Amino acid sequence: MNKDWLNPALLGLTLLALLAGGGARWLDQPAVAAGLWNLSALLVAAVLLVEIVQRLLRREVGVDLIALLSIGAAVLLEQALVAAVIAIMLASGRTLEYFTAQRAERELKQLINRAPRFATRLDSGQLVQIPVEQVAVGDQLLLRMGEVVPVDSVLLSAVAILDESALSGESLPVTLHAGASIRSGGVNVGDPLQLRASQTAERSTYAGIVRMAQAASQSRAPFARLADRYALALVPLTLLLGGLAWLLSGDPLRALAVLVVATPCPLILAVPVAIMSGISRCARRGILVKDGATLEALAGVEVLFLDKTGTLTSGHASVQSVESSGRYPQEQLLQLTASLAQASPHPIAAAIVSAAVNAGLRLSAPAQVQEQPGAGLSGTIDGHLVKLGAHHFIAGQQPAAEWDAAVLRRMDYQACSGSFIGIDGVMAGAVLFADPLRLESPYALRRLRQAGIRKVVMLTGDRLETAQMIGLAAGVDEIRAGLDPAAKVAAVQQGRQFGRTLMVGDGINDAPALAVADVGIALGASGATASSEAAGVVLLVDRLDRVAEALQIARRSRRIAEQGVLVGMGLSLLAMLVAALGYLPALSGAILQEVIDVAVIFNALRALGAGRNASTAEPLQGTSIDQLKHEHADLARVLEAVHNLASQLASYSPAQARSELQGLLEQLQTHLVPHEQNDESQLYPLLTTYLHGDDPLAAMSHTHREIFRLTHLLARMHADLASSRSSLTLEEIQRVLLRLDTVLTLHFEQENELYHNLDRR
Structure with missing residues (x-):
């Protein structure tokens, strides 16, 4: 039946029958009044009976059986007004559930309805x-x-x-x-x-999003199905309690009163409304959850597995350098490699193609391309067999040669990744990439731990030494490197011994692990990619901290659903006892049950909000965040000057050292110090309204003072260096410069992370 019109129609008819019956009673026509009331009640009972039979034919549990029994009992006991009120209670509860579900699904329906x-x-x-x-x-x-x-x-x-x-x-x-x-x-x-x-259209991003939204709007969570079984268990309990009340009192109206207040509406309504509200809130934040079962499973995860490239790191790798083993010039290596990379959707391949295009190179069409997920790519370019990928994919079982080992060592020290190049079966070169840690990664992992994640494991096909640098910076508990897709699947399966698993990834090679985890989250993926098809959750905005937000929303939604069930059914059970003792007549019980239903639904709708613990401060304007980021970008050359002088000062002559130090001091005093003073006096007081704690920026203010002190100390050293009587050595100045370089690097990284995480756009 189409409930879009059925539930409001039932409510209108039952209300009309109640008012018409009241008018007939006022005109001293009790038989007409009873007939109207019984007719409206039997109409609702007929709808319930049809729905219960339909669900039983689908081998689903009919949870409205108690409501059907209460209407039947009221009609048989000639309690027409009670029957009419029960009918209104059920019709209004169903209508309220319908409209609240519409409210909860609003974001999902907007996604569906706006599809081109x-x-x-x-x-x-x-x-x-x-x-x-x-x-x-x-x-x-x-x-x-x-x-x-x-x-x-x-x-x-x-x-x-x-x-x-x-x-x-x-x-x-x-x-x-x-x-x-x-x-x-x-x-x-x-x-x-x-x-x-x-x-x-079928394979486009938005089509995938619409499919997920439709599945989410039609799904039921396992908790909701379990609630159905709990509701059915109330049937024998209700009949037993009602029968005892009738037997001990001799009054069948007591049994009717027990049936009326036993209607399991709180159990039926609380869970689906809360779960759908949670799914809708996720959609509002760019987090698309496939169905209620996924949201409920997400609420229980304890072990987090993360891919490295594109998940913990930005995924927007850029070519840092092209290294040649000596057989081919760097430009030719880039041209051949980029031509092959055109055939792959991997972000690394896109970075290589972009570098070649920017260098003005002409790319050739690849032929006979084969891709081995997690290992590499091969194909024919201009008559050459070109391979691009991990070292073992190019070199096979042969040990690393001297040139290979030097490149691998450089990758370790610089914490960068790289793909080796093989041409016609010979190691020809390598492409090194810069793929920095996402600014929000450490913050996101801290939030995930606060949300209940007990263990964080990083999975990557990269080398262990390179992976360790990223993992240590992000704050993961365990690093597993050198994994192919099958090994990632095995790692996730092993993780189940520690609790429910959550896998977060963004690439095609992550799809098997996403599918095997209890919950898979595709980060920033399009709706048509293999990773998003395998995942239960797709993040439509490319930010890792939305994973923590999804987890918090899921847990809050489940908690609200549980509260609705426990409180609602607790009140219903209490009302059943009171009715069995004869202190709650059937008519009053029907009204009380309606109040409980409404309270349960409005409590479930709380899942649409962020909760009392959410920050009440308005987010910083996007223009303010952008201005802060631009100011830091402008100061990058000052930080680079500090780093270069700290590295090279000892090799300078005294005269050159004085000149270089004077130039650096001018930059520090003209650009850096005023910026930090402005941050301290104006920006930090503003930011404290967005952060928790009495003095959340105390440590960073201390760093400001250290920057001011070291700058002042360098100015004194520069003056002393000009004195002929000074015994000051360049090594002493270099130590101060190294300290300033370290403090500035750490301070700017902390501020960049802070500004990024304050940007709630």
């Missing part, structure tokens, strides 16, 4: 509107202002301004340039755009 239906295709110079299902890869499309991007595309216009808030929860529009990949689902808020379709 049509696209405008450029066909032989003419613009033709076609159903979005007919868009083919390579079609040229026009997107007008206000229209939703219909399919994943490549931007042909020079600049695009898109509102992706429905995808990511980010309120500010994003600006993209020609050649950029555009996810379907964003809204054009600028000039008309020309796009080239890169996916069909």
Whole structure:
């Protein structure tokens, strides 16, 4: 039955029957009044009976049996008014559940309803509107202002301004340039755009999001199904208690009163409303949960597994350098490698292609491409067999040669990753990448521990030495390196001995581990990728701290559902005892049960909010955050000057040392010190309103004072160095510079992390 109209219609009819019966009673027509009341009650009973039979045919439990019995008993005992009130209680509860479910599903329904239906295709110079299902890869499309991007595309216009808030929860529009990949689902808020379709509608990002939203809106959590079984267990208890009350008192109306207040509405309503409210709140924050079962499972996870590249690190790797073993020049190595990398969707491959394009190299079309997930890529380029990937993928079982070992050692020291290049079966070079730790990673892991995660394990196909540098910086408990996809699956399966597992990843090679974990979360993935199809949760915004937020929302939703069940059913059981003792008539019991139902539903709706422990401060404006980041970027050259002088001062002559130190002091006193003084006097007092604790920035204020002290000390040393009577050595100045370099590096990294985590866009 279509409950979109049924439940409100039932409520309207039962209310009308109650009022009409009241009018007939006032006109001294008790038989007419009883007939109207019984008719409305029997109508609701018929609907309940049909639904119970339908569910039993589907081998599901009918949880409204007690309500059906209470209506039947009231009619048989000639308590027509009681029967009518019970009917109103049930109809109003169902209607209230329907409207609250609509409220809880609002974000999900917005995602579904805004899915594009049509696209405008450029066909032989003419613009033709076609159903979005007919868009083919390579079609040229026009997107007008206000229209939703219909399919994943490549931007042909020079600049695009898109509102992706429905995808990511980010309120500010994003600006993209020609050649950029555009996810379907964003809204054009600028000039008309020309796009080239890169996916069909079915395989596009937004189609995957809509499929997940539809599944979530139709799902039921295991806790909800368990609640059904608990509700059915009330049937024999209710009949026993009602029978005893009737037997001991001799009054069948006591049994009726017990039946009325035993209707398990709190148990039926509390769980689905709370779970759906949690799913809706996640959607509002750019966290798409596939179904209620996933949300409930997420609430119970204890062991976290994290991929490294693209999860703990930014995933936006850039080519740091191209190393050659001597057989091929660096430019040719980059050209061949980038040509092969065009065939892979991996972020590393995209970085190589970008570096080659920026260098103005002409790329060739790859042929006979084969990809081994977690190992590497091979194919034919301009007649050469080119391989790109891990060292063992290129070198096989042979031990590392002297050149290989030197590159591996350099990767260890610099904490960078790299892919080796093989050409025609010979080790030819390597591409080194810079992929820094995400600014929010340490903060996200701290929040996850606070949310109940007991163990954090990093899984990576990278080398152990490189992985350790990232893992130590992020704060993980255990590092497992050199893993292929099968080994990642085994690690997640072994982790079940410590509790329910959560796997977070972003790449195709993470899909098997995401699928085998109790809950898989695809970070920043598009709706059509293998990782997001395997995951139960997809983060539409590329931030690791949203994992902690998803976990907190899930646990709060489950807690609210449990509270509704315990409190609601506790009150119902208490009312049953009072009714059995004869202190709660059936009519009063029906009204009391309605009050309990309403209270339970409104309590469940609390899952839509953030809770009392959430910060009440308004988030910093995006422009303020951007300004802070720009100021730090402008000071990067000052930090680099400190680092360079600290490294090289001892090799300078006294005259050169004085000159270099004087130049550095001018930069420190003109740019750095005023910036830090402004932070101390104006910014930090403002930030304390966004942070917890009496003096949350005390340690960073102490760092400011140390920066001021060391700058002042360097100025004194510079003056003393100019004196002919001074015994000051360059080694003493270098020690102070090294200390300042260390303090500044740590301080700026702390502030960058702080500013990033305060940005709640």
